Amino acid sequence: MQTKVQFITNLHEGINIYYVLDQFGRTWHTVASSPSEAKNNIKFGEDALTYKLYTTEKFGESLPQYDFKNLILDILEQMGLQDTYEYEEVVGWDNWECFKFMKRSSLHPCELLLEIQKSNMNFDHCAG
Numbered sequence: 266m267q268t269k270v271q272f273i274t275n276l277h278e279g280i281n282i283y284y285v286l287d288q289f290g291r292t293w294h295t296v297a298s299s300p301s302e303a304k305n306n307i308k309f310g311e312d313a314l315t316y317k318l319y320t321t322e323k324f325g326e327s328l329p330q331y332d333f334k335n336l337i338l339d340i341l342e343q344m345g346l347q348d349t350y351e352y353e354e355v356v357g358w359d360n361w362e363c364f365k366f367m368k369r370s371s372l373h374p375c376e377l378l379l380e381i382q383k384s385n386m387n388f389d390h391c392a393g
Contacts, residue, residue, distance in 0.1 A: 268307075270300040284318070292318045333363035337381075344374055351381040 273282040276296060283303035285293040295315040297303035306315045334355065341352050358366070366384045370377070 268304055270303050272300070294318050333367045334358060334360065337363060337366065340372065340374075340377065344377070346378070349378065351378045351385075354381055354385045 268288055269286045271284045271286075273284055275281050279298050280296060281298065281303075283295050283297055283300065285295055285303050285307050287293060287307055293307045293315060294317075295303050295306040297306055309315070311317060337355050338347075338352065341347060341349070341355065346352055355363070362384075366381070369384065370380045
């Protein structure tokens with residue numbers, strides 16, 4: 266695997282935040298002035314401005330699995346919306362559909378039902 270650098274944002278004049286995916290599949294967060302410096306920063310391990318993201322302590326261990334479906338259902342239940350059409354739609358979603366919804370959703374309570382309806386229409390479109 267090749268090391269990849271992704272620019273995130275400008276922190277200060279000439280200093281940027283980067284994500285770096287190293288040759289072992291680990292994702293790093295670092296502060297540097299250029300992509301080449303960001304790539305070089307991860308060679309020296311973790312420090313105050315360079316650290317691993319989304320990785321586990323043991324090499325080769327898989328990332329944790331999240332139950333997005335129950336998370337969405339819990340949010341709806343806490344809002345008292347377990348008797349809605351949208352709640353039943355989420356019950357019918359598989360893990361991939363829940364993951365895609367979580368990537369797109371704002372999870373703002375006032376918009377949640379509309380976002381579920383919109384996502385369900387997209388899922389129906391993909392299936393047909």
